[in-house]
Every structure is written in structure tokens, then in C-alpha cells.
Amino acid sequence: MKRTAHLLSSLVFTGLLMSPPVETQEIANAYRQTADRLIDALTENHDAYERLTELVDLFGHRVSGSVALEQAIDWIMDEMQVDGLENVHGETVMVPHWVRGEESLQMVLPRPRNLRMLGLGGSIATPPGGVRAELMVVSSFAELERRAEEARGRIVLFDVPFTNYGQTVAYRTGGATAAARAGAVASLIRSVTPYSQQTPHTGQMSYEEGTPRIAHAAITVEDAELLHRMVDRGERVELLLEMNAQMLPDAPSRNVMGEIVGSEYPDEVVVLGGHIDSWDVGQGAMDDAGGVVAAWEAVRMMKDLGLRPRRTVRVVGWTSEENGGPGGRAYAEAHADEYHVLAMESDAGVFEPQGFGFTGSEEAFGMITEIGTLLTRIHSGVISRGGGGADITALMETGVPGMGLQVDGTRYFWYHHSDADTIDKLDPDEVARCAATMAVMAYVVADMPVRLPR
């Protein structure tokens, strides 16, 4: 039945496409009152922030494979039921289960000192008793290649200052392989962050087939710079790295979801959400409980206001984004028979919202831009080209238009994947505006007479 409705709507849609360009201004005009209701209702209180606080306080961080993650998912389902969302359920996904275990890094020479560190996700353990070796410090992959013959038997530290995440994270993901190729016995990175208060930042790393696997960990910016200076001064630095990390068999987790079924086209879906897993540090408040809760509150508020759009609006908390994203892929596969009109993700923190980055056709971009004008009053209606999210990539690869919530990113990477990703870094009003921004965009796209073109 759902399939029939889909085909029918496709025909309607095709008809519309053949008309002259849609008068998108009319969409904005038609939805201004509803948009204002959503914005008012979501920004007149701190409900989203309070729900987010409860989630992260009750369950703490929620790493892939952990009990806390599954407890958080159970709690979300219970709460979504209370909210009156429909089809609330979890969909099982097998996820990687990496556990950190005990770990430590000591400077042995020239002066004994403990260094703060976090093993990187997916790293192997060191041999029992740890790896003790002289330190070599490089500033780039290129420097390591030039000085490769010095790396044999050493612990290599990549002291690479943050430029942007995409560039700098290459040392986190690929540092162990590059160091191992040169014969290093372990590798360290300067944490991927532009700012530090002695806070190490973790995150996923990977190995390459055919290259020896060595332990890989992050140290603080402060210590990376200190060790670099010491070596530059001619001091011989010896480190002892001990890690007991283990990759356990894949564990069952779930994508968690709830929805408001569309009144006319129930199997046309606007999906919005974030990932419910986090790293095993801090509270995972901005990465990415905030994204899940902002999307959830957006849908919850539609329900509270009695708004049932023509198409289905579904909030999803995808699982295990941090450990390779099996949740996003499983969702795309399990829901391949539905027509996704739009996929929206928030995974850059729920700071001051600015708008969305959108990936889709020119025509769709025009419509989304027009809908964005409904958000001008809360300054979050700027639509830029290009955007999405790790959890909706698999959907987008099937042709679904995708968008990512864009926010003031000034401080996101100060906290990202660290113990400092806690609720106190977020502002209740900003979180509320993120929810309102997602609500207006999702509702209008789900309800407008014309289906968002691909």
C-alpha cells in the first residue's frame, strides 16, 4: 500500500515538474504562520537542552558496543513513546566493539613524567609491559618520508598543528601506517584540536593491509610541543607506551527511531537526526547527543502542535557513527523501499545555528533556499551548496537530497572527542534554535504540496 501511494505521488510530482518553475515564494508565504508557531514553541523554553542534559547525565558517553549506549537507546524509545511518536522502534545493527582498557604514556628519559594520552579508536594494544623507545618527532608525513631511516625502532610523534579537521585528521587515521612503514614501533599524534587545556582527543584510526600494525595514541598539544622542543634542543627522549586496547567481536546495537506518519504520502519520508553513539570520553553532548535531541525535539514539537505533514517525518538516532558508520549504512539498506524526500543530519554541534549545507539539484536548492527565509527571524536560514552528514551518506548515494545543519563552529573542535565534550559547553537558547531550525525545514519539506525534486 505504501508502495502504491509512492507511485501515485511520483506521478503527481512528475506532472508538477513539467509545469513552469514552482513559485517557491508561495511556499514560504503559505508556511510562515506554521513556521512561526514551531519557532515560538521551541524557543520559548529550554526543553531541548533539558532533555539533552538528562540523556547525557543519565548515561554518560555511549561508545559503540557499550551497555550505556544500549541503555540510552532504550530510554529514548521509552521517551519517544511518552511523546506520542509513532512506529517507535530500534533496528538492530552489528557494530564494532573496541575497548580502550588501561593505558598510559610515560616520559622515561630525560626526566620521568606521566603524559596525558588517549589511545585512538581501533588501535591495537602494545605488547605486555609496553613499548619503550626513543622518540622521533616530525611535523608532517613529508618530513617522516625524508627522515624515514631515523624512524626504525622509534616511537614517532606527529606534531602537526591544527589547520582544519579534514587536513589534520589524516595523521590520526593514517599516522600508524606511515610510521610503521618506516619501521617505527609505535606512533603518537598531537591531538586534533586548535585549542588545548591539556586535553587529549581520541577518534577513529585505521590500519592498512600489508603494513605492520603498531599502537597509535593521541597526546595533548602542550606535551606534543614540549617533546618537540626537547628533541630540537638535542635532548634524548625515551617514552614508555602501554595500551591494553582490544577489538572484541561485533556487538548488537540499534538505530533508534520514531515518526509522525504522513497524512497523504506515508511512505515518502523526511528523515532527520544525528548519531546516538559517542566516543568513550566526556558526555558526547555535542557529538552527537545534541544532534539527536534537536531532531527529536523538532518532531516532538510537530506532534505537540498537532501538525501532521503530508509526508512522514522520522527522527533517527543512528548508531556507531564514530566506529565506521554501520548504522547509517544499515538504515539506508533497511529503508531502501521507501522514498526519502530529504535526509537531514546535525553532527557539527548544536551551537548557534546558521542554516544548512544542502546537496541536491538546482531546483531543489531553490526551494530549500526559499524555505530558509522562514528562518530569517532566528538567523538560521542561510542555505549553502554542499552538505550532508556521515550517517546520511549512504542514503545520499542513492540520490536522496541531503543536508547538514550548519552552526557557529568556533569551538566545536576544542571539545570534539575529548573529556570536555560535556553539556555545560552548550547554550540552552542555541540548542532550542537548532531544534527550531530543523523543525521548520523538515516540516515544510514534508508537508509542501510539491515534492522536493531530486
Added chain:
Amino acid sequence: MKRTAHLLSSLVFTGLLMSPPVETQEIANAYRQTADRLIDALTENHDAYERLTELVDLFGHRVSGSVALEQAIDWIMDEMQVDGLENVHGETVMVPHWVRGEESLQMVLPRPRNLRMLGLGGSIATPPGGVRAELMVVSSFAELERRAEEARGRIVLFDVPFTNYGQTVAYRTGGATAAARAGAVASLIRSVTPYSQQTPHTGQMSYEEGTPRIAHAAITVEDAELLHRMVDRGERVELLLEMNAQMLPDAPSRNVMGEIVGSEYPDEVVVLGGHIDSWDVGQGAMDDAGGVVAAWEAVRMMKDLGLRPRRTVRVVGWTSEENGGPGGRAYAEAHADEYHVLAMESDAGVFEPQGFGFTGSEEAFGMITEIGTLLTRIHSGVISRGGGGADITALMETGVPGMGLQVDGTRYFWYHHSDADTIDKLDPDEVARCAATMAVMAYVVADMPVRLPR
């Protein structure tokens, strides 16, 4: 001999005082060229920053009573000799010797978790095995008084947001006594800082005669807020605090100093410096190695430029400021026979310098303000009323005019007394301008024909 010179100069001074108000504009005009030479020489390189980096990298933190503190003092004397400073020496001072030992704080109920903490300086240890008790959270001394009957047998947490240092530090210094009076078995404070990345901040605390002594420690802002929310939500929180702190017998340390002996009035002294000790965390880079090095570089540059002022200019690294300030008091006592024209301290971080806070007579304030105009080109010549420093308080109490270097204080307390007080937080150009600011002020006051009036 020195005494005779002092008396002579006093007579000269008295004569000048009886003349019409000094044409202070002339002082500035007369010293503009020399001031510019000092500023140029100190700001055209990063020598001060490099010396500071070497000091904090080689010796790390330098807590009162530690070997590292004395090694740093030895190194400073060696370097001052190399610089060609005169009368380089250390003056022995007995200092408190508190050692932290092993310490930990665990949330036992409702969910096991380690909490980052730092015992506060001077705290006693817990009994062996630690103190395990239910947590009580208050927002102020007033709230503790209102709810005093609930505190018996509890661990009391003062979750007091930072307003300014003077206000908020009252909970660090007096929290244990207030909690013990109400029958608490241990006390905790939210770290005294306006910003946190899960960084605890230590600092001195004190006990009161007649009140039981209980262990007293700081936790992070994040955890203080989390525990507060949990208790407000009705969760019963139990903590286990273990501290092995010890107050050992007083240890010998030294005030370290070097000088340029005055050409005309050798026993009239302009003294400038900071404290060479720090807390036992981070590198004590801004608190207060930076103050010592900025003053030292100021004097070193006078020497390098062949400037010998009429009066003696002396740089001092006072010891044990953090543990009650015996260094500053011992200096005032040991040098009571000298006429201190001016005492200048930098102990608010060597960030962008703005000027000085000055405590002295109206007439002296006018002169200092005029000298400040020589610093306008580096924007550090604003003189405000009131200022000094912990290490020069004893001198100032004998009538010596005093001043404290004022800097951009935006982030000082982010790092203060924490592991994040490291060299990377400072800017080489700003450190250079701090040294230049101190150099110009100290040189002109030491050399000008008229002695700064009291």
C-alpha cells in the same frame, strides 16, 4: 657607606621636593630616546620568550620545597652571571613544604566513575582508605549555613561559579573550615576558574584554630555542575575521597637576585620581579616564571645596552609566594637598610601589557603617569591607581611605592594553578612587550634626577 649615600640623596631629594612641582613632562622628553632603545631592543626578538621556555621546559613546575625549584634557582643564578648582572646571589628563606602525594576521587553511587581532582595546598590527608560519604552540594556559604544540619557526616561540595578571583577564592581558602563547622567529613570546591576543559585548579587553603581539619580538594567545573544536577534530580551520590597529602618540615629555599648597581645612589633601589615558585602542576609559565623572566630580561637589556642608572636596579625571583609568601617578607626584612624607591611586580601573567596599577603618593602618581607616556607606542602606558603584588606587600607596608604590571586578563584564570599553565599559552611578542614595559618604567625611575617621592 651605602647608608651615607642614602642620607645624602635624601637631602637632595628633600630639596627638590621643596621646589615647585616637578616638570614631569621634561622627564618623559629626556628619556624618550633611551626608552625607545629599550623597547626596540626588547621587542625586535623573542629572547624573553625563549629564556622563559627554557626555564619552564628544563625544570617544569617549581613548588615550594621541591628540588626543581632549587635547581631552577641555581640555573637562574648561573645565567644571570653569564648576563653580567652584579651581586648575583640567593638569600635563604625557610619555606612551607607541602606534598600532594597520591590522591583520587571516585563517584561510588549511583554510577562508578573517577572524577578529576586536585587536593588544595595545605590540606591534610584523608584517613587511610579515604573518606566515603554522601554528597551535599551548596551554592554558597549562606546556603551551607541555612542547611547546616544536613551537612553532618557528608562531603560538602561548594559549586560556586566564578565571578572574580577575590570573591570566588574564598571557597578555596575557607571552604574546609565552613564545612567542618557544620560537621562535614571532607569538602570539595568547584575549581576557581571561569572556563574549563575538565581541568582542576589547585591553590592554597587554610584551616582555622579550634575547628576540625578536614581534607579539601578541587574538582572540575564540569563535574561540579554534573554532581549538582544529579543531587537536584534526587539522586543519592556517594563519593570516596582519598588524599595522602603531607605537610613536611619547612625547607630551605632562596630569593634569587641580580642587579645593576646604581652609578650615583647605589643603595637606592628599584626592585622588580615575580615569584619563582609555582604550584605543583603545569609549568607555572604564567604564574609566575613569566613575571620573573620579564623583569630579568628588562634588567639584562639595560646591561646589554650599557645603561647604568643613577640608582640600583635589582631583579628578584621571590620564593614561595604560593605557600604564604615568606620570600617577600624575608626580602623586606633583609633589605630594610636600603632605600627602596619603587617595587614592581608582575604576577598576573605576561599577556598583552596595558600598563601598571600604582600605589603611592599623588605626586609620585603624576610622575609615573608621565613616564607611562614613553610606553604609548606599545600601548602599555596606562597607569591606574592601586596596585602592587603579593611579594612586594611587605615592602609597601614600610612606605615603598609599589606597582603591578597590568595585562590583558581575559584568559589568566583559565590556566591559573592548573596543568594548563604552560608556555604555549603565551605569545612571544606579548612577553617581549611586558619586558619592555617593565624595563622603561624601572630604568627611568632608577635614573631620573629626582627621586620618586613617597
